[in-house]
Amino acid sequence: MDERTGLRERKKHRTREAISNAALELFFEHGFDQVSISRIAQAAEVSRRTLFAYFPAKEDLVLHRIADHRTESARIVRDHPDAPLDALRAHFMDGLDRRDPITGLCDVPAAVALYRLIMGTPSLAAGMLRYREASEVALADALRPHLPGLNARLAAAQIMAVQWLLAEDNQRLIADGTSADEAYPAAVDAAGQGFDLLSAGLGRALSSG
Structure with missing residues (x-):
C-alpha cells in the first residue's frame, strides 16, 4: 500500500x-x-x-460496531485445528478476563448503552439475529474438516447457542446495574459449565478430526 x-x-x-x-x-x-x-x-x-x-x-450505523466479531469463532477454530473446542473456551475465558463487550461482561457506559439500544429496537434486535446466523454459518464452515456437512452445522449451532446465551446473561446483569467485577465469578462459572457440556457432547468428534 x-x-x-x-x-x-x-x-x-x-x-x-x-x-x-x-x-x-x-x-x-x-x-x-x-x-x-x-x-x-x-x-x-x-x-x-x-x-x-x-x-x-x-441499522448498519449501529450493527457495524459488532460486525468485526462475526467470524471470530471461525477464526479461532481455524487457528487451532487440533483442539478447536478448547481454543474456543480459552478465548471466551480470556474475553471475560479482559471485559470484552462480546462476552457481555463489560460495564463501560457506551457498551451498556449500545446493548440497551439494540435490545430495545426491534429492527436492530432482528439484525443481531442475522449477525448470529452469519457467525454460525462461518463457524460451521470452519468445523467441516472435523465433521461432515450436517454435523458441522449442528455443532456450530450448539457452540453459538452457548456463547450467545452466556453473553446475553452477562449483558442483562450489567444492564440491571451489576458491575463487571461483581458479575465476573459467576460469569466464569457459567462459562465453565457451558463449555463442559459442549465438551461432553462434541469433544470426541472434534478431537478426532
Missing part, C-alpha cells in the same frame, strides 16, 4: 467513524426510530449519498 492509498484509507475510516459516532449520539439521546437519516447526515456534516455509501442501511 503506497502513501497515497494509505491516506485515502485513513480518511475513509475517519469519515466512517464520524458518521457512526454522530448517529449513535443521536440514537442514544432520541431513540433509533426517532432519528432520520437526514438528521444524521447533517450532524456528521456529510451528504445523504455519502452516508449511504458507508452504511447502506440505517
Whole structure:
C-alpha cells in the first residue's frame, strides 16, 4: 500500500467513524426510530449519498460496531485445528478476563448503552439475529474438516447457542446495574459449565478430526 492509498484509507475510516459516532449520539439521546437519516447526515456534516455509501442501511450505523466479531469463532477454530473446542473456551475465558463487550461482561457506559439500544429496537434486535446466523454459518464452515456437512452445522449451532446465551446473561446483569467485577465469578462459572457440556457432547468428534 503506497502513501497515497494509505491516506485515502485513513480518511475513509475517519469519515466512517464520524458518521457512526454522530448517529449513535443521536440514537442514544432520541431513540433509533426517532432519528432520520437526514438528521444524521447533517450532524456528521456529510451528504445523504455519502452516508449511504458507508452504511447502506440505517441499522448498519449501529450493527457495524459488532460486525468485526462475526467470524471470530471461525477464526479461532481455524487457528487451532487440533483442539478447536478448547481454543474456543480459552478465548471466551480470556474475553471475560479482559471485559470484552462480546462476552457481555463489560460495564463501560457506551457498551451498556449500545446493548440497551439494540435490545430495545426491534429492527436492530432482528439484525443481531442475522449477525448470529452469519457467525454460525462461518463457524460451521470452519468445523467441516472435523465433521461432515450436517454435523458441522449442528455443532456450530450448539457452540453459538452457548456463547450467545452466556453473553446475553452477562449483558442483562450489567444492564440491571451489576458491575463487571461483581458479575465476573459467576460469569466464569457459567462459562465453565457451558463449555463442559459442549465438551461432553462434541469433544470426541472434534478431537478426532
